[in-house]
Ligand SMILES: Cc1cc2nc3c(=O)[nH]c(=O)nc-3n(C[C@H](O)[C@H](O)[C@H](O)COP(=O)(O)OP(=O)(O)OC[C@H]3O[C@@H](n4cnc5c(N)ncnc54)[C@H](O)[C@@H]3O)c2cc1C
């Protein structure tokens with residue numbers, strides 16, 4: 341595992357996506373080329389309203405120039421401060437942190453399940469797999485949200501050439517209902533030789549976990565937890581394991597195998 | 604000239620006076636990923652109990668204004684696994700190792716300390732009689748002078764190296780507790796553990812911690828910690844390791860002036876893992892600018908009104 345770096349970086353690019361989503365590109369981050377899908381950075385906000393750093397998954401990297409992209413949804417005080425950053429502003433990044441997704445073998449079919457703000461690490465994963473020669477047609481990208489406005493970067497995903505399947509709860513885009521519904525239908529039919537990669541709200545992860553177990557499809561889930569330190573020293577981010585005991589989401593995870601965590 | 608950063612506590616020399624606090628640096632492995640631990644004056648392990656403990660169920664931390672609440676509940680690997688799995692790593696580190704000891708009963712404190720007596724790499728133990736997050740032990744001992752003296756004396760009898768006692772601010776008179784610990788045979792004090800507090804989620808109308816309350820730490824408690832260091836310093840001549848809300852070298856200078864010989868950095872590590880190194884650097888600059896030769900020249904030099 342690469343050692344995390346703690347560095348001051350600048351915001352070199354920001355894009356305001358719809359519905360309180362933002363894409364931020366920071367540079368130069370010397371560990372950008374070491375970041376693997378599923379890993380995250382801990383971002384320090386200007387001193388003031390919030391005390392802790394905030395965790396964000398790596399959404400993409402441009403290794404030649406040390407660019408690191410985060411895709412962030414504004415949900416509270418910290419993310420609101422972040423959304424106010426302007427180009428050229430400095431911040432401090434600690435990372436890459438956490439265990440990345442274990443990549444599938446090239447012949448395995450990849451079933452990505454993204455829910456809402458769980459999208460960024462899976463975008464990175466899909467990109468990485470394709471860069472490494474995985475056939476995009478063997479990557480199913482299930483993407484769910486409450487409504488049309490929760491589905492971001494659609495054209496970017498399409499450009500990857502993956503098989504994108506959208507579901508919205510209100511039916512304003514793609515299939516109507518929870519994203520786990522089409523996932524289930526697919527896995528029941530074609531579950532052999534599939535690997536699941538999921539990140540999203542707790543309810544979705546729970547459903548995917550159960551699906552994987554019931555249909556015997558292996559896979560990995562990326563979890564979230566409030567993280568005081570992000571490096572494994574405070575024991576604040578723990579989740580219970582099915583085998584008993586606790587695991588730290590920040591460093592034993594955030595990626596866990598299906599069935600590993602008592603969700 | 605580079606100022607002398609060495610300090611002595613109970614006959615143990617520290618290369619610099621900035622240590623990491625118990626519960627905020629695990630058993631050292633994670634911080635060592637970020638920088639060599641030899642840059643620290645020393646490291647205090649997470650509290651060790653006789654048996655492994657899982658701690659309280661999550662959520663067990665909550666962010667607050669200028670700090671945080673925690674009710675981890677002394678989650679730790681237990682003395683056996685500590686010696687088997689953690690000590691070999693610690694033995695390779697070029698820094699002072701202090702093992703923090705906790706227990707539910709005097710017997711537990713004694714048994715853990717007795718086993719640690721055989722562990723050569725550790726320089727001292729720090730007795731945690733001030734944890735606010737467990738039903739038994741912890742602060743129960745640290746808030747009663749009689750029990751304080753009793754537990755300290757019992758550990759003193761089985762542990763041959765220096766013994767630090769970590770005090771709680773949640774007492775009527777921290778001076779009385781310090782005196783009792785000194786009478787029991789303490790060699791130094793760590794001042795202080797976290798301050799009891801809680802926070803409420805107004806939507807669910809439930810506490811933000813499953814333990815219902817926790818310990819407040821971080822910048823929010825610095826003024827309390829300074830007053831506690833001062834109170835113990837005016838009561839006892841034993842060396843004091845100051846801890847509570849220290850984020851930068853300016854905070855550090857305040858603690859030395861109030862009577863601390865060394866410091867521990869806790870919560871600040873979560874935001875700035877390299878905080879101890881920056882503090883050492885800043886302290887050196889401060890000494891240089893003020894034409895002081897040694898960090899010890901600062902200790903207790905508060906000019907009171
Ligand atoms: C490993 C990891 C990767 C993440 N990746 C992304 C990402 O790529 N993009 C993104 O937009 N967000 C991501 N998050 C979530 C992000 O960290 C939180 O949204 C952020 O910390 C909220 O900060 P805030 O100050 O705006 O919210 P606060 O004001 O602190 O809280 C607002 C709400 O968010 C909840 N919350 C706070 N912190 C977290 C947290 N760490 N995890 C879950 N819920 C939280 C609170 O309970 C509250 O309901 C990730 C979290 C983790 C742990």
Ligand SMILES: Cc1cc2nc3c(=O)[nH]c(=O)nc-3n(C[C@H](O)[C@H](O)[C@H](O)COP(=O)(O)O)c2cc1C
Pocket residue numbers: 574575576624625626627649650673675677703731734769795796797820821822824846847848849867868869870871
């Ligand atoms: C998450 C967390 C866990 C802690 N665990 C312990 C512990 O196991 N034993 C102990 O004596 N103190 C423990 N402490 C208290 C710290 O060692 C320190 O006394 C306190 O945090 C005040 O310092 P700070 O404001 O610099 O954090 C813990 C503190 C935090 C934040």
Ligand code: FES
Pocket residue numbers: 566567568569570571572573574575576577578588589590591
């Ligand atoms: S956030 Fe501190 S241990 Fe995971």
